[in-house]
Amino acid sequence: MTRAVKRALKYRFYPNPEQAAELARTFGCVRLVYNMALQARTEAWTLRQERVSYNTTSAMLTAWKKTEELAFLNEVSSVPLQQALRHLQMAYTNFFAKRAKYPTFKSKKKSRRSAEYTTSAFRYRDGRLTLAKMTEPLDIVWSRPLPGSASPSTVTVSQDAAGRWFVSLLCDDVIEQAPATATGVVGVDAGLDSLLALSTGEKITNPRHERRDRAALARAHRNLAKKEQGSANRARARLKVARVHARITDRRRDHLHKLTTRLVRENQTIVIEDLTVRNMVNNHSLARAISDAAWRQFRTMLEYKADWHGRTLVVVDRWFPSSKLCSACGALAERMPLNVRSWTCRCGRTHDRDVNAARNILAEGLSVIACGGGVRPQRESSRTGRSSAKQEPLGQPRESPSFRAGRIVNHAPLLRAGLEILAERLSTCWGQRRRTPTATA
Template sequence: MRTGRTVLTHRIELKPNQRQEALFRQCVGAARFAYNWALAEWQRQFEAGEKPHEAALRRQFNAMKPVEFPWILDLPKSVPQQAIKNVGRAYQRFFQKQSKFPRFKRRGVHDSARLDNGPGTFAFDGWRIRLPKIGGVRLREELRFDGKPLSATLSREADRWFISIPVEMERPEPVCESQASVGIDLGVSTALTLSTGEKIDSPKPLKKHLQRMKRRSRWHSRKQKGSANRDKSARKLAKLHARIAHVRQDFLHQTTTDLTRRFGLIGIEDLNVRGMMANDKLSQAISDIGFYEFRRQLEYKAALSGGTVVVVDRWFPSSKTCSACGGSCEAMPLSVRQWTCAHCGTEHDRDVNAALNIERQALATVSWTGSHACGEEGTGR
């Protein structure tokens, strides 16, 4: 039984040869050039009282490139076209108050180039992807999703190249792998505390490499601008930043996948991450864990597997409410990690107690009666 269609994106690392890597650099450079040209032309036409539109800008660019930009003819034609379309989307999001005013792109900052899935644009051949005017490029792994590829976005991260493929596919009926429920308390000293009593700490890659990153940043700032040594230093610094991000992403993906497989109902807090990041003493530790990304991955993976994620109100007193009798403690500063209930005398671990209260609140929200939506009896913890 099918339940409609969905789009999933697979990001795969590429293994280009020297010629292909040079073409990749030209592609991201052409995309950046076309984007900046379209943005400047849009602003010029608007100030002149005209009504700019990305379709008209694409026609204008196509008419100009054989004479003024002949080097772009050696690259896939969809690269500058998609970049100009991105300008139109950027203005659309700005007018809808979904983002800030579009800005010009800088070299080396989020370098990318997008190819649409038109006739002859790209195709997969096992462990290779065939790109127009570039040829077959080796992949680190095969495309996992079976469906219609919608586009291909080439991107560079430090000295590595990746390609992101959104695939439109039929989504099978979600099958609940587990009927158990769990509450999750997110914290700084311990990243995740489950209502089962299990505590999961993050690798804290930023904290681990912080001194090394500061040292390399100082070295980089002392290099002469435009020199080969400065370029070499920039590559080393970029590789360190990429490693930190990859370690964090690996932890989040493995943890969220494991939780959505083990539990059919997951309760988490609705944390004010932006407000928490304003705290100078906590912002670095919070960003090192990735609270927002954890919730995002947990929600979409639970939806795919047939589970449910309940977001408990941020004002719910999960830490200072006794999970045994329901009594409340008047004050609970962050320094208190163990406390005893004045009503029933139960000794609590602060984080485990909060996770238990979050689980109960999630169960009450969905009216959990012991029978899962799949029709099987709940297993509990």
Template sequence: MANKAYKFRLYPTQEQEQLLAKTFGCVRFVYNKMLEERIQMYEKFKDDKEALKKQKFPTPAKYKKEFAWLKEVDSLALANVQLNLQKAYQNFFSGRAKFPKFKSRKAKQSYTTNVVNGNIMLLDGYIKLPKLKWVKIKQHREIPSHHTIKSCTISKTKTGKYYVSILTEYERQPVQKEVQAVVGLDFSMNGLFVDSEGKRANYPRFYRQSLEKLAKEQRILSRRKKGSNRWHKQRLKVAKRHEKIANQRKDFLHKKSYELAKQYDCVVIEDLNMKGMSQALHFGKSVADHAWGMFTTFLQYKLEEQGKKLIKIDKWFPSSKTCSCCGQVKESLSLSERIFRCDCGFVADRDWNAAINIKREGLRLLA
């Protein structure tokens, strides 16, 4: 069995918006209460591990007796809070994330509800959701009939738009395709990537393009009195500018990853530490603008759906220092050198040379 999510725009009525705001607030409240009690429990029994193991963690049902207004919202949304907190703790203890933090009103507003006895269904441009009943939806594509709806995540953006992400489950038997067409991709700060064929992605760098307009809107916002009507209007302008940049970036990455997944049977990339690169080389804005991690995520699931492969080679592999013609490895190569020159007489673009070496290393691992 495999999972796939479909995201659509929601258009709730004014009453439904009020109920959504209540649900977002209740979910945040329960999460913070449960986290607070867990921290207090740990502080009390941290010296006695056996007693700590025997303690029962609080559940959302416990708070409904004290706070009756929690009964007004979807109970499944509150039940999922416990699962989310448990997952946050598991990620912390496994070293994948930091210790769970308390949720703020300024954080992303969302909640998840599950399918129980047909409480969620799609019909004629509307979706039925627990407590909300029928909500208008912009369903721009059909969900296949063999997909079973498992859960829905409702979210609200900073610009006041509502979305629903419908998680479906379906039976998939991917047929592994024979690897014939292979390409290597080298991350490029100037255009996202260069492939082993010499082609560039030519990423437009949407954030850099909008930097002046964004700075102007943010300067105006900084002069407004916080909390006033003019401040809220200007905050919305800044949020819309950021949202447009994010949508442009996501659209470009989806299309580019789709092209690669359609054209090649195997794509080879380097397993780069983008956070470390941005901090060490002071390329924070450029690295964030390119969203290499998002691109590789899109590319991976698009390839897997078609039975194709994404190979990640070691980040310490000297792809840039190795000559793709004779195989000689240079002792040093500064970042400012954009043309690769070898003693054997080979001269090529630095990124293209690296992409060829990445492809060859991927073929070696594949073999």
């Protein structure tokens, strides 16, 4: 079974001085057009209560190009400028849909330097990509081939803070949806001592990428602090700091890609816990470690890969007491501080805190699949536009409760696993009850 998806492949390239100058001008013009259109739309609504659409800003761009002050906008390709207006329109759409905050102006120092080209603004032939306003193709390092005979529909050129140039090509790809190779179902609990704990009892070590380069990062920041503002030495020192950060980010992303790919290939159903990372980083004692673990990035990768490969991803409610609940008898402990890594239930079972939480998350996820309960509705995902509580393949209608109940027979292995967990809990509770002496009058 296969699945057709849109996939962006990112490559590094090395522009010559003329290409670098042309792209730098394009980045500046894109930022200027975006900011001017945002200012025009904001003033129109603030002063005149008037809504400005994308078509109006496109007409404004044409008029801007005819002025003497903004005539330099004609020196770069018009497609990235039009795409900037479309990005602004999408930002407003997300704002009115309450998926994002009000659009903000792009900063020359802090904003991402990028430009998007559509098919009319580039030429791709025989593995050579040439952008508009350029005479020579880009020197791209093809670390992997494009899928099949695919031709890119959109090209995005960007430059990161470390000075590296990247090109992202959006292509049509076909994903082979192979069956799961291992357990079939797994519960995942995210942590700091162990990055992930699986319901199978396996613990995945936290690499702590930021801690490995903490000394080099501190040394680079000290050198940056000593340099004079606006000097060339400060620019070089800032570049060294950015390169350390880029090395940490690349290692973290690579590790998460390998980890999520393995989970998706081995399991048909994956159950995770909904974590509010934005609130958790307010704990200043753990903020650095939580940010280094990148739980949100892990979930994002898991969501789109599960959708690609036809897997079921269930997200358990953030208030579900996975750590305090005994996975054997179902008893709930009163308190469970973070320093308690193992505990013994009154039924006599000793639990590892993280593995026990993963098993409880799995059991709760199985109940969600069987009954549709136990999960609080989440806000829509920005990638799929659907609720992230339970991910279903795209293109299928929303199921009614009766239809979902009719589908339970299709989840026989999952229900069997849930019944086994329930039977184990009942047998444990019954054995504990028989061992308890009867009270006498």
